[in-house]
Amino acid sequence: MSLIVMKFGGSSVGSTERMQRVARRIADYREAGHDVVVVVSAMGDTTDDLIDQSKLLNPNPPAREMDMLLTVGEQISVALLSMTIDALGYKAKSFTGWQAGISTEAVHGKARITDIQPRRIFDALESGHAVIVAGFQGATDEGEITTLGRGGSDTTAVALAAAIQADVCEIYTDVDGIYSTDPRVVKCARKLGEISYDEMLELANLGAAVLHPRAVEYAKNYNVKLVVRSSFTQNEGTSVKEEAVMEQGMVVRGIAYDKNVARISILGVEDIPGVLAQVFGALATSGIDVDIIVQSGTQDGKADFAFTVSLTDKDKAIAVVESIRGEVPYREVTSEENLVKVSIVGAGMVSNPGVAAKMFKAIYDLGISIKMVTTSEIRLSVIIAAEPAQDVVRALHTAYGLDTAEQAFVGGPQDRR
Structure with missing residues (x-):
């Protein structure tokens, strides 16, 4: 007998029929x-509907009251x-997050x-119940209700799995595992049997929406075995673990893309020690995450x-950069949108x-300019114009030998919470 945590997103419980399918799967276990401990998101578009209703009454609702509202779903x-x-x-x-004992920061x-x-x-569990826990929520030590932000239900599930020392945490979504890229873009994407925490964390941070980065980070820190599988089929999923078996010839395991990107350029800055520390210190103080940084010659x-x-x-x-112009003089600041990483x-x-050379060659062959580049030991990212991004993903998928003869399974709208 095993102790299993199961997480179902909004599309998995988005209708009466789907709710019954999920219940049947739990009953089978x-x-x-x-x-079984089950973590569930709000049904379908419930959260979006609640947000829309709140904005009709107050365009800038207090954050505390939004948490009170959104946990209802x-x-x-x-x-x-x-x-x-x-x-x-x-x-x-069933339990709310705080009834399940989940405490959060304020x-x-x-x-x-x-x-x-x-x-x-x-x-x-000892009294023979399946435990159903509301994802995405908790409470402070003072009893204030809080929400965990995007990907909060994934994080709830993994954190609970660590706390109760579950044998496995199964994340159910509308695809039947982790694919080499978004199967909606590349129909012949390859499903991976296994992937390491580090590879999955990189993909999640880079735009792959099937798992939230915080959940993967939590799983890595507490060695929680994750399995991503479909709520629509009985197919085997993908295991996310410390060390994954490398499939022969697969140097590149996945390709991700992120459209939520903007580039900011600061031109004509005094090239003196401490300038970068001042700029990026101010951005950090304002809670702004900076990704790729490139400095040109002096x-x-x-x-x-x-x-x-x-x-x-x-x-x-941009407002932060403009606010420190007196301390860090520069000629001008510019920005660019319609980009993708x-x-x-x-x-x-x-x-x-030769891995990087193959990427650059595939992009060059499409006649596309690369605006920025960043690398790590297991990741290479480029910033390009947004419009040809899907063509680039397909070209790279083919170039690294990731195409398969089979079509990927996609069951419905993707769960993102």
Whole structure:
């Protein structure tokens, strides 16, 4: 008998029929003798609908009240799923995040889990119940309700799996595993049997939306075995683990792309010690994550440098740069949108020469200019214009021998929470 954590996203429970399918899968595990803890997101478009309603009443609602509102979606899901399992003749008990013992920091909208006290979960398991927990939420030590931000239900599931020492944490979505790239873009994408935490973390950070980076990071830190599989089929999924078996010839394991990119250039900056520390220190203080940084050569004591941020942070980043112009004089600041970051990832890249050259050649053959480049031991990313991004992904997928004869399985709208 195993202790299994299962996570189902919004599309997996988005209708009565899908809710019943999920309940049947849980019942099958219970019938096989397994203990089950299930983490569930809000049904379908519930969260988006709640946000739309709030904006009609208040365009800038207080963050605390938004958390009060948005946690309702998951509470509806857990109650309905518990009722559905009960209708199949199995005991189930639903919990909100705070009832399940999830404590968070006092940040509304994107809180981090600080502790889990799963006493009530263990009590329910011992009394023969399947435990159904609302994802995406917790509470502070003062009892304030909080939400965990994008990918919060994935993080809830992995954190619970670590806290209760589950044998495995299964993440159910609309695709039946981790693919070499987005199967909606490349129909012949390759499903991976295994992938390492480090490779998956890179792909998640680079735009692959099947798992949230925080959840992967949590799994790596606490050695939680993850399996990504489909809620629509019984197909074997992809295992995410410390060391993954390398498939022969697969130097590159995955290709990701991220459209949420903007480039900011600061031109004519005094080339003196400490300038970069001042600029990026100010951005960090404002909570802005900076990705790629490139500095050009110095001329007449002046230098130009550029960096990328998320598109949603672009205006805020420009305002920060303009606010420190008195301390860091420069000629002008410019920005560019309609960009995409395309990345290749693979643990085998570090010991195989020519990987970068093949990427640059494939992009050159499409007549596309590369604007920025960044690398690590297992990842190479380029910034290009957004319009040809999918063509680039397809070309790279073919160039690295990742195409298969089979079409990838996609079951419906992708779960992102």
